[in-house]
Amino acid sequence: MSETGGEPEATARLQKLFEGHRLTPTQRRIAHCVVRRAADAPFLSSVELAELAGVSQPSVTRFAVALGFDGYPALRRHLRDVVPAAEAPGEGAANEYQQAVQAEIDNLRHLASLLADPEPVARAGRLLAGSRPLPVLGLRAAAAQAAGFSYFARKVHPDVRLLDEGGTLLVDRVDAAVRAGASALLCFALPRHPREVVEALEYARSAGLTVVTVADSTFAPVARHSDLLLPAAVGTGLAFDTACAPMLLGRVLLEAMCDALPDAQARLEEFDAKAMARGLFVE
Structure with missing residues (x-):
């Protein structure tokens, strides 16, 4: 449904x-x-x-x-x-596994409807492209989303810094990014929302960073600490939440960032050439 x-x-x-x-x-x-x-x-x-x-x-x-x-x-x-x-x-006759898949399909359909207005994502892409370095924050359940974005972003962005560990060093790493010239921070925030993420975003904004957040809802606790929040619902039908829509929205953000980076295509072609020379992939 x-x-x-x-x-x-x-x-x-x-x-x-x-x-x-x-x-x-x-x-x-x-x-x-x-x-x-x-x-x-x-x-x-x-x-x-x-x-x-x-x-x-x-x-x-x-x-x-x-x-x-x-x-x-x-x-x-x-x-x-x-x-x-x-x-x-x-x-319905669907079992619980099928229902979980259908719920994710519904989440993706809803994301598609939100993307009918591409300007928020395009704006986010420009903010991320213009930040040197670009810190990407994701703790606990959101760590995988942040890591996946960072892995691909490094192929086109000159300086991506993954912040996937909390603790007392987190603020230090935000400070280091600011000193190096960062102007924006990308955050992936999924339930259950760690207090550290809320506190880190509050600190990042006080340090002058523009915060772009991918969250499960516009009602997420991180909303009031974000300058631009892009929602993508998670599935809740299984024992652990599923996050297909946030992952896909992360890839859409990557596309928008590439559009805002004039040398993105050249960097990708350079990587492909080096990967072929090294025999990096087996296909």
């Missing part, structure tokens, strides 16, 4: 509903779930929504009250007005 019922406008309307409210981390998690399951949300009981969001049923009730409703039933009635009518979700 499509995560937004095939209507990107529904996602925008839901996000507008949540704007202006000071939501707790648990409430942001529920809001994120409602956005991801926009087509289903008007039909879900408070217990079902709590299970999908991984929170308690009373948390769902408090979430509804925090938005100004008398309780969850009133919020659900409002959702039926906000989200375009769709068929009530039926019982």
Whole structure:
């Protein structure tokens, strides 16, 4: 089932509903779930929504009250007005593994709808291309995304610095990048969000860096510490989150950065020539 019922406008309307409210981390998690399951949300009981969001049923009730409703039933009635009518979700024959794959397909479809406006990504590409060096931050669950981006970015960008370890040295490494001339920092932030990442982004901005963040949601804790946030939902149907959309968005950012680097193609051709001379690959 499509995560937004095939209507990107529904996602925008839901996000507008949540704007202006000071939501707790648990409430942001529920809001994120409602956005991801926009087509289903008007039909879900408070217990079902709590299970999908991984929170308690009373948390769902408090979430509804925090938005100004008398309780969850009133919020659900409002959702039926906000989200375009769709068929009530039926019982499917797909097993849990197939459902997880379908959820990722839905996440990718939603990402495609967001990319209908390419300007945010193009702007991010220009910011990343212009930063020398370019620090790339990703801790814990997001470390793989940061490492993957950095691996390919080094083929076209002259100085990419991967920040994938926390601890007391993290701020030192941000300082070193600033002293070397960095103007922007790219962060991959996925749940559960480490406190160190939030603190590092707050410090990076105070040091003068423009922060570009790929996060699982516009409600992520890193949002208020980012100058440009690009959302890409994660899958939550398995024991551990899946992150196909954030990975693909990272590759899209790479493409945008290459477009902003005048010598990117020459660098790629130089790498290919050296790789062939060294017999680096077996194909």
